Amino acid sequence: MLNFDWLNSVSVGVARGIILGIFGLIVIAVWFLRREYVLESVDAPRPWHNLKWWATGVMILLGLLYLYF
Structure with a gap:
C-alpha cells in the first residue's frame, strides 16, 4: 500500500539527525x-x-536514548 523503498537510500546518521532535529x-x-x-x-x-x-x-532523555540505541 505505502511505498517506503526510497528510505533505503537514507543513511542511519542522516536519519538520526532528522529525528534529533x-x-x-x-x-x-x-x-x-x-x-x-x-x-x-x-x-x-x-x-x-x-x-x-x-x-x-523528557525530550533530552529521549534524544539521549535515541543516540544510544
Whole structure:
C-alpha cells in the first residue's frame, strides 16, 4: 500500500539527525507557549510546576536514548 523503498537510500546518521532535529523543534515550540497557558490550573506556581522544563527534560532523555540505541 505505502511505498517506503526510497528510505533505503537514507543513511542511519542522516536519519538520526532528522529525528534529533524534530526533537529540537518540539522543545523550541514548547518554549514559545505562553506562561499563562502552561500554568493555567496552578494557583501558586512553583518552579517544578512549569511544564516547559519537564518537556525539555523528557525530550533530552529521549534524544539521549535515541543516540544510544
